[in-house]
Amino acid sequence: MLLYLHANKLTRLEKLFSSIKIQVNEKLFIKDPDSSQLGKKIVEHSIYLIDEIGFEEFTFKKLGVRIGSPESTIYRYFENKHMLLVYITSWYWTWLEYRLVFSTNNISSPEERLKRAIAIVTEPVKQDSNYSHINEVKLNRIIISESLKAYFTKEVDEANKEGFYMVYKSIVQRISEMVLDISPKFKHPHTLISTVVEGAHQQKYFSEHLPSLTDVGNNDDKIVSFFTNLVFSMLKNG
Amino acid sequence: MLLYLHANKLTRLEKLFSSIKIQVNEKLFIKDPDSSQLGKKIVEHSIYLIDEIGFEEFTFKKLGVRIGSPESTIYRYFENKHMLLVYITSWYWTWLEYRLVFSTNNISSPEERLKRAIAIVTEPVKQDSNYSHINEVKLNRIIISESLKAYFTKEVDEANKEGFYMVYKSIVQRISEMVLDISPKFKHPHTLISTVVEGAHQQKYFSEHLPSLTDVGNNDDKIVSFFTNLVFSMLKNG
Amino acid sequence: MLLYLHANKLTRLEKLFSSIKIQVNEKLFIKDPDSSQLGKKIVEHSIYLIDEIGFEEFTFKKLGVRIGSPESTIYRYFENKHMLLVYITSWYWTWLEYRLVFSTNNISSPEERLKRAIAIVTEPVKQDSNYSHINEVKLNRIIISESLKAYFTKEVDEANKEGFYMVYKSIVQRISEMVLDISPKFKHPHTLISTVVEGAHQQKYFSEHLPSLTDVGNNDDKIVSFFTNLVFSMLKNG
Amino acid sequence: MLLYLHANKLTRLEKLFSSIKIQVNEKLFIKDPDSSQLGKKIVEHSIYLIDEIGFEEFTFKKLGVRIGSPESTIYRYFENKHMLLVYITSWYWTWLEYRLVFSTNNISSPEERLKRAIAIVTEPVKQDSNYSHINEVKLNRIIISESLKAYFTKEVDEANKEGFYMVYKSIVQRISEMVLDISPKFKHPHTLISTVVEGAHQQKYFSEHLPSLTDVGNNDDKIVSFFTNLVFSMLKNG
DNA sequence: CATGAATGAGGCTTCATTCAT
DNA sequence: GATGAATGAAGCCTCATTCAT
Secondary structure, X not given: OOOOOOHHHHHHHHHHHHOOOOOOOHHHOOOOHHHOHHHHHHHHHHHHHHHHHOOOOOOHHHHHHHHOOOHHHHHOOOOOHHHHHHHHHHHHHHHHXXXXXXXXXXXXXXXXXXHHHHHHHHOOOOXXXXXXXXXXXXXXXXXXXHHHHHOOOOOOXXXXXXXXXXXXXXXXXXXXXXXXXXXXXXXXXXXXXXXXHHHHHHHHHHHHHOHHHOOXXXXXXXXXXXXXXXXXXXXXHO | OOOXXXXXXXXXXXXXXXXXXXXXXXXXXXXXXHHOHHHHHHHHHHHHHHHHHOOOOOOHHXXXXXXXOXXXXXXXXXXXXHHHHHHHHHXXXXXXXXXXXXXXXXXXXXXXXXXXXXXXXXXXXXXXXXXXXXXXXXXXXXXXXXXXXXXXXXXXXXXXXXXXXXXHHHHHHHHHHHHHXXXXXXXXXXXXXXXXXXXXXXXXXXXHHOHHHOOOOOOHHHHHHHHHHHHHHHHHHO | OOOOOOHHHHHHHHHHHHOOOOOOOHHHOOOOHHHOHHHHHHHHHHHHHHHHHOOOOOOHHHHHHHHOOOHHHXXXXXXXXXXXXXXXXXXXXXXXXXXXXHHHOOOOOHHHHHHHHXXXXXXXXXXXXXXXXXXXXXXXXXXXXXXXHHOOOOOXXXXXXXXXXXXXXXXXXXXXHHHHXXXXXXXXXXXXXXXXHHHHHHHHHHHHHOHHHOOOOOOHHHXXXXXXXXXXXXXHHO | OOOOOOHHHHHHHHHHHHOXXXXXXXXXXXOOHHHOHHHHHHHHHHHHHHHHHOOOOOOHHXXXXXXXXXXXXXXXXOOOHHHHHHHHXXXXXXXXXXXXXXXXXXXXXXXXXXXXXXXXXXXXXXXXXXXXXXXXHHHHHHHHHXXXXXXXXOOOOHHHHHHHHHHHHHXXXXXXXXHHHHOOOOOOHHHXXXXXXXXXXXXXXXXXXXXXXXXXXXXXXXXXXXXXXXXXXXXXXO
């Protein structure tokens, strides 16, 4: 999962990147959905459907109707709907980590590097043409509204939770290290960064559904600048 | 729902407070659960049960078994399990608002006032003996893990969502005004405060379940001081 | 469950008997099927259906279609189909125990008493008009073909197995004591009697389905006399 | 299937016996499981699995997981799980018939011959090293708990039932003839012997699971002597 | 010959709710 | 006002099987 990237490899990396396969923990599926057309279709439409009706209302039966296959087919890929959610969530964070690594790799200025990192995790998500069967925008909306909550269910056992959170932790860890590169004595880098990552999600959600809890309106740039400002203020005073 | 309290009314208020009934939006229930023993029992045990098994697994049937009454009885009080969740959540925020108002009311220093406000929304919740049928500690855990998410479901219609969020918004609004009392030109008080309120919840959750995402360990005081620090850093630099 | 019957009470007992309710262990059902018309209908038709298609093929769905009620209704009475089988089996053995006690109670000759007991457990079952919703003949066929086997399933927990077998054991125990009344030094009364009870069942089954394993043809009297002979031979030589 | 063995052929027979292949009715399988490693593995592990979880819970899917092959592979050998059960049951009885024939063949005393025959069908089963892929002890446990019942299912058609019972009948027939060798006028040799064979099974089962229905404790010898005694008592008095 | 993919049908169960008392 | 009975709909999942490779 960890990527060691070097500046002089950038051009080759760019090519590589466009064809990279997002590798999700094998324990999260029974059969790799990336290994067949049907598998991709399942993932693709699950994102559409969960975005539309919410995870609680989402069932394999309904997804089956969407893709014209029986539920039983979907069970060949995922143990149950919770594991499917864990899968797409993991995919999302893995994809974000790739982008984070790619975006910050060859930046020598620690401040610039941290700014870019914050931008990656707070800016609005855009469709990534490299993964045509994944709608990252909708997926991001799912993460925002269903994310953390989903992992509480007893259906997802401890081991799987660990596996799933690994990527999330890795992102927080990477950015925390960037914070320490700037202020080695800062005491709470993980708390700061996890607050930023989750806070950005929430503000997007509030701006759409509960505007009186925010001041950002529809302007997503404000979210980036607010959280960038927040981090650098803390580093100055923390 | 909004309380306008003035300093010179404090003594009377203290008395009042100890016997105050938390008044929850009437649209959230069919029959006021506070109006009968059975109603209180329903609320009391719903908190225990949701804390134990999670909201998704929670059903009126299971609650009925707990309290020794049939499901149909619970339906006399709440339209469905979502409304019951909205009810207890509203109760929580209303209770928190009372405590917020009470704690900040007679404080003349704007900084001290804001500090107290931040403490109220970030410090660990303790059992409040005035409401013996409500376990505020467990209720707080429910808010943390089920909170926002719960209100998306189609079962809770728009009108009710409004009603429910009113108290939450009121709290954010009050503290935002305290922020503006200190820094009248600060641009994003609502964003800041909602980030703090939600962030504190998350950090508590992370410290319990995903410690590598935080630096606060088991020390809840650190959460209060981190977010206090965060707010004042922003005000200094924002 | 144990009945203490005295000879001089016989006439009264006869009256009582005709109106006696067969009392089955309460743990075997959720709601007493004897307490409602629907409950009786469920039991009545379950016996018909299991006899027709076998227990493995039997489902609450099919039973529901038979009685014109949804499966869910049946679930209000029995936890699952295994418990329903345990219920009707228990009913059968309880009913048989009543008949055993009734038939042997006032018999002073130990030999005659034992003969009557053996007859009760080996002779063909006849419809008992006191329980119009139970077809004892079909029920007996179910006991013969599904009986012991059924209790192995993991669905029926240990406690319930205990409860269920209690009546069966009680019957074997009663007849074993009659054996000891005749031959106090006989070493294996339980083995002998359980072999007789089960053996009689099997011979009936074989005579219907695998005639070359028996010599009794369609003549059920031969079964009674064979096993009576077997018991008394053993007592003479054992 | 019937074996006609004569005393003077014993030595050759002994050699033969050690390398003998238990020949099961060809209609019971699609491809002879004895003809490939995989086939033997299927049989071997089906015995383990049925013993562990019971026949009702047993599926080709679960067996496939055990042996690391897909269900579809197992379908090449057996039409369905019922036929597999019939196969292993037939194997068991065929194997028992070989042992019966072998053990009684050169015994001139009719009483001794019958005693040996009774021992074969009532004594505890021991692992037979000649058939390393068959665990006879577990197989015997399966016969005891699933046996007769299994053949009722509609899946096993009449013809197959005939085929399957042939060996069972042959065993009963052989021992019945030994009974008649001693008491030519005895009326119910088949009933007697089938009662003994099934009764011995049951007593083993009861001693393990329902001890109050037996007097044999853990002592399997008692089962042999009880049934030996039973047979000879009957012959004396019958 | 062995396998992997796919599927339709159905089993078992719970849910959320209504109605009559 | 509280309860008990009843139910239709749906959820979740496994089975047994076929087909193409």
